Amino acid sequence: MSVKSALYVVATPIGNLNDISLRAIQLLGQVDVIAAEHVQNSMHLLSHHSIDVKNTKLMALHQHNEKNAANKILAFLTAEKSVALLTDAGTPAVSDPGAFLVQHIREQGFTIIPVPGANAAICALSAAGITNPHFLFYGFLPVKSGQRLRALTTLATLPHTLIFYEAPHRILECLTDMTAIFGVQRQLTIARELTKLFETIHTCTLDEAIVWINADANHQKGEFVLVVNGAPIEEKSHISESAQSTLKILLTELPLKQAVKLTSEISGENRNALYQFALSLKK
DSSP: OOOTTEEEEEOBOSSOTTOSOHHHHHHHTTOSEEEESSHHHHHHHHHHTTOOOTTSEEEEOOTTTHHHHHHHHHHHHHTTOOEEEEOSSBOTTSSSTTHHHHHHHHHTTOEEEEEOOOOHHHHHHHTTTOOOSOEEEEEEOOSSHHHHHHHHHHHTTOOSEEEEEEOGGGHHHHHHHHHHHHOTTOEEEEEESTTSTTOEEEEEEHHHHHHHHHHOGGGGOSOEEEEEOOOOOOOOOOOOHHHHHHHHHHHTTSOHHHHHHHHHHHHOOOHHHHHHHHHHHHO
């Protein structure tokens, strides 16, 4: 049974309607209120899974009415009703409406219960084959090119995998700006129409991406997730004089590997660079 006076943040499919958890299906048949980004879209999902909502109140909550809708939902929770929040696709409050609502309801002391499920960013990342364990989810870049270029510049040197969302009518100019800031050789995975009939996942360098996008008009259609490899980490080639002195002293008393390890810990210098320097001293 659903918890009274609780707001459930329910993830819904991003394409394939079967990508929804059993818990979500059960819950949506039990709550008193469903707040949906577009009620008609959510009705299609509910009907597909034969979820009976005859006794459920359905209301709209989207980017244009979220503050007003939040007050209505607060009233339902105060009356000990349970409420489920849905967006058209994916997880509410993640590059979609819902963050203000969650914040507002939590501030009033009510329980927030996430019901996890589909997420386009994680879906794309899982298929990108990037071994770097760290990533930054940025979401949508600014619409205007100047602002977008400035945003990309702040991200250009980060070593983390970068994940962006982009709309079809901006994909070409977005890739052009990425190439200008990140460089032509940065690797990119383009994921479009994830979990849908024409799902496409393509990995290439940024300069090849523009060629690929222009090669077929269909490549510019659908919702995009762009997964960009992080900036390469440049190893230090210069070793400070203090680190050299420390290493020379330690080498007189310790084996090479131990001397290098201790020097790296003391100085903060790159261990590989210190090791190569120690080898040159030994020679």
